[in-house]
Amino acid sequence: MQQSADIVIVGSGVGGSSLAFSLAETGRKIVILERGDYLNDTPEARDDVAIFQKGFYKSTEEWLGTDGESFLPGNYYYVGGNSKFFGAVMYRYRKEDFGARPHLDGGSPGWPIQYEDLEPWYERAEDVFQVRGAIDQDPTEPPHSSPYAHPPVPDEPAIAAVRSRLQKAGIHPSSLPLAIDLEEWLKRAETGWDAFPNTGLGKIDAEAGPLARALLHPNVSVVTGASVSRLETDASGHRVTAAVFVKDGVEQRIRADVFAVAAGAVQSAALLLRSANNAHPSGLGNSSDQLGRNFMNHNTTAMLTLDFRAPNTAVYQKTLGFNDYYNNDNEYGYPLGNVQLLGHITGNILKANFPVAAPAWVTKLIARYAYGWFLTSEDLPNPESRVMIKDNRIVMHWIRSNMRAHEALIKKTRSVMRKAGFPIVLTHTFGRKTTSHQCGTARLGNNPALSVVDPNCRSHDIENLYITDASVLPTSAAVNPALTVAALAIKAGAAIGKG
Numbered sequence: 001m002q003q004s005a006d007i008v009i010v011g012s013g014v015g016g017s018s019l020a021f022s023l024a025e026t027g028r029k030i031v032i033l034e035r036g037d038y039l040n041d042t043p044e045a046r047d048d049v050a051i052f053q054k055g056f057y058k059s060t061e062e063w064l065g066t067d068g069e070s071f072l073p074g075n076y077y078y079v080g081g082n083s084k085f086f087g088a089v090m091y092r093y094r095k096e097d098f099g100a101r102p103h104l105d106g107g108s109p110g111w112p113i114q115y116e117d118l119e120p121w122y123e124r125a126e127d128v129f130q131v132r133g134a135i136d137q138d139p140t141e142p143p144h145s146s147p148y149a150h151p152p153v154p155d156e157p158a159i160a161a162v163r164s165r166l167q168k169a170g171i172h173p174s175s176l177p178l179a180i181d182l183e184e185w186l187k188r189a190e191t192g193w194d195a196f197p198n199t200g201l202g203k204i205d206a207e208a209g210p211l212a213r214a215l216l217h218p219n220v221s222v223v224t225g226a227s228v229s230r231l232e233t234d235a236s237g238h239r240v241t242a243a244v245f246v247k248d249g250v251e252q253r254i255r256a257d258v259f260a261v262a263a264g265a266v267q268s269a270a271l272l273l274r275s276a277n278n279a280h281p282s283g284l285g286n287s288s289d290q291l292g293r294n295f296m297n298h299n300t301t302a303m304l305t306l307d308f309r310a311p312n313t314a315v316y317q318k319t320l321g322f323n324d325y326y327n328n329d330n331e332y333g334y335p336l337g338n339v340q341l342l343g344h345i346t347g348n349i350l351k352a353n354f355p356v357a358a359p360a361w362v363t364k365l366i367a368r369y370a371y372g373w374f375l376t377s378e379d380l381p382n383p384e385s386r387v388m389i390k391d392n393r394i395v396m397h398w399i400r401s402n403m404r405a406h407e408a409l410i411k412k413t414r415s416v417m418r419k420a421g422f423p424i425v426l427t428h429t430f431g432r433k434t435t436s437h438q439c440g441t442a443r444l445g446n447n448p449a450l451s452v453v454d455p456n457c458r459s460h461d462i463e464n465l466y467i468t469d470a471s472v473l474p475t476s477a478a479v480n481p482a483l484t485v486a487a488l489a490i491k492a493g494a495a496i497g498k499g
C-alpha cells in the first residue's frame, strides 16, 4: 500500500507532538506514525498495585546490555509516549547549562545556542503544556520574557510544613513548574500523578497538550499501531523518500517531502541505525559517526525521609524542589544537581520497590511517615556511551559519568534533611532500567563532523530529515528534559514551516 503526506513524523511523544503543533497551521498534510495505541481509561489507571507491582502498562520489549543481560526498560509506547507517565515537571534548562562548564568528573561541553536563543520557544512550550509555576522563588531560575500564565500548584498542608522546615534549614525551596490541572486530575481519583498514566486532561502530557492542539487542524492525523521499521532514501542518499512501517502485521510505505524522527532517544537512534543503506552504510545521517553515541540518562536517586512525629497526609505531594546545589554548592565548587519531591509514596508503591520482601502492612506503615524525593545530577556526554543494534535488537551500553557529583548531592541532601528534622534518610540509586531521562544519541551542533543535526534539528547529511526528540540534547543538564525537548521541536517546526 502506498500513501503520501507533506510531512511524516515518527512518534507522538513530547518531541513529535510538539513538532506537529508547531507545523499544524501551515496547512500541510502531516501524518504522525505512532507505534502505540491511545491509552484508554480503565480502573488500572489509578491502581497503584496494577501500575507499580504488576507493571500493567509496561511493554514487553527488552533491550540488551553489553554485559549480555537483557532487561526491561521503563519505556512506554502509547500516543503521547513517555509523557503519559511523566511527573509533569517542566523546568527550563538553567542559563548556565548552555555554556561549557567543569564538573567534578569532567566537563559539560555547552550548547551551540544560548539560553536567549531558546527562550521564546520555551515560552511557546510552556503555553501549550499549560505550565503552572512561579518565576520568583528559585535563585537559579533563568529570565522569562513573561511570567507563567497560571499560578503554581498549591502545596498541601504537609508539604507546606516541609517547605518551612527546609527554609529553616537554610534551603531555598521553590514551587515546581508543573503541567498539571489539579482539579481535573483529582476529579478522576485522589492519587499522585508521578508515574501514573494520564487518561484524561488532568496531566497535560504530549497527547493532552500539543497533540490535541495540532489535531484541531484537519490537515494533521495520527496513525496508531504503526511501528516504523526503516526510512528509505533516494540513490544519492540526499533525501529520505519513504517511511516503512508495520501496521496490523502488514508492511506499508508512506512518502513525504519532509520526515521527522521523534521515537525517543533510544528508539530514534535504533531506527536510523537500522535504516543503513548503500549511501549511508553506518546509519542514516551518520557521516559524523555520532549517531547512537553520547547516550545520557541522568544520575538519579530516590530518597525517603521519615519523621515518625509527622504523618504525611499529602495526596499528590509533588509540588516543590530546590536548586541550592545546582550551579555551585560552595563546598565542592561544582554543579551537583536538582532535588525535587516524588509523587506521594503509598504503601503499595513502596512495597514494589522495597529491597526485601515485606508484608503490605509494614510498607503501609512506613509510607505513612515517608516523604519521597528525586535527586538528579548531570550525566556527561561520552561517545563510548551508546545505543547500538545487534541482530535487530537494541543494545544499550550506558557508561554513567559524574557519579562523584551525584554522591555529593546525596550526602548534602541527607544532611539538609536531618537538619530539617527527618532523622531517618534512606536512598536507592536508579540503574539502566530507569530510562526516563534518556537523551543525547543524535546530538545537536554546528560542526557536521561532531554532531548529527544542526541547531534547527535538521540532519547535517540529509536535507529533508529532522530529528526532534530527546536524542538531540547535547547535554543532559540536571533538570527534567521534556520542556527543552518541546521547545527545540517547536523551534524546528518554525524552521521547517519557512522552508
Ligand SMILES: Cc1cc2nc3c(=O)[nH]c(=O)nc-3n(C[C@H](O)[C@H](O)[C@H](O)COP(=O)(O)OP(=O)(O)OC[C@H]3O[C@@H](n4cnc5c(N)ncnc54)[C@H](O)[C@@H]3O)c2cc1C
Pocket: 010, 011, 012, 013, 014, 015, 016, 033, 034, 035, 036, 074, 075, 076, 077, 078, 079, 080, 081, 082, 083, 084, 085, 086, 087, 088, 089, 090, 091, 194, 195, 206, 226, 227, 228, 229, 262, 263, 264, 265, 267, 268, 271, 435, 436, 437, 438, 468, 469, 470, 471, 480, 481, 482, 483, 485
Ligand atoms: C515515569 C516517567 C516520569 C517522567 N517524569 C518527567 C518529568 O516530570 N519531567 C520531564 O521533563 N520529563 C519526565 N520524564 C521524561 C519525559 O517523559 C521524556 O523526556 C519525554 O517524553 C521525551 O520525549 P521524546 O519525544 O524524546 O520521547 P517520547 O515522549 O517517549 O516519545 C516517543 C514516541 O515514539 C513512539 N515510537 C517509538 N518507536 C517508534 C517506532 N519505531 N515507530 C513509531 N513510533 C515509535 C513511542 O511509542 C512514543 O510515543 C519522565 C519519564 C517517565 C517514563
